[in-house]
Amino acid sequence: xxxxxxxxxxxxxxxxxxxxxxxxxxxxxxxxxxxxxxxxxxxxxxxxxxxxxxxxxxxxxxxxxxxxxxxxxxxxxxxxxxxxxxxxxxxxxxxxxxxxxxxxxxxxxxxxxxxxxxxxxxxxxxxxxxxxxxxxxxxxxxxxxxxxxxxxxxxxx
Numbered sequence: 001x002x003x004x005x006x007x008x009x010x011x012x013x014x015x016x017x018x019x020x021x022x023x024x025x026x027x028x029x030x031x032x033x034x035x036x037x038x039x040x041x042x043x044x045x046x047x048x049x050x051x052x053x054x055x056x057x058x059x060x061x062x063x064x065x066x067x068x069x070x071x072x073x074x075x076x077x078x079x080x081x082x083x084x085x086x087x088x089x090x091x092x093x094x095x096x097x098x099x100x101x102x103x104x105x106x107x108x109x110x111x112x113x114x115x116x117x118x119x120x121x122x123x124x125x126x127x128x129x130x131x132x133x134x135x136x137x138x139x140x141x142x143x144x145x146x147x148x149x150x151x152x153x154x155x156x157x
Contacts, residue, residue: 003073005087005121006108011074014110018065021058029055068110080156085129087121090155093129093138096148106130125149 006014029051036048077088085091090105104119106129112120119126128138129151138149 001071004068004071004108004110005073005075006111007088008074008076010108010111011069011072014065014069014072018062018069021062021065025058026055026062029058077156082156083154084131084133085151085154086131088156090157091129091151092153094150094152096137096150101152 032051033048033055036045036051039045039047042048075088080086080088085106087106087108090103092101092103094101102117104117104126106121106126107118109120109122112118112123121127124142125138125140128140129149132138132151134151134154136151138151140147140149
């Protein structure tokens, strides 16, 4: 089975989501299905069908989370060392087209939130940065053309 890399924060977040789904959302949707079933004719019962759809989504998400958590490989970035970009590192890069400095932390796929500066390890930019060091330049092919970046800083915090 393929390991799923994540930070301790990402693991905790998925665990909390799983607990919420199992102990709050699942019982609520079971009650909603039961209440809708009590209304009678199920063939034209919109509440029943909506509750069943929600129940299916919740059960699928629970299975997905349990699978990911069971395959999780938690990377404690405080124990990493070196000078190159790795999973969990925080990097500051210079966007060559705008001369703007951008800071990202490379995290697991489920943790990514570009608005918060959390870049998925599976993103093309993250893949291009892996193994590079301060001062290295990266040229990334994008649908809108080539983008150039320079690594300014790498932090293991």
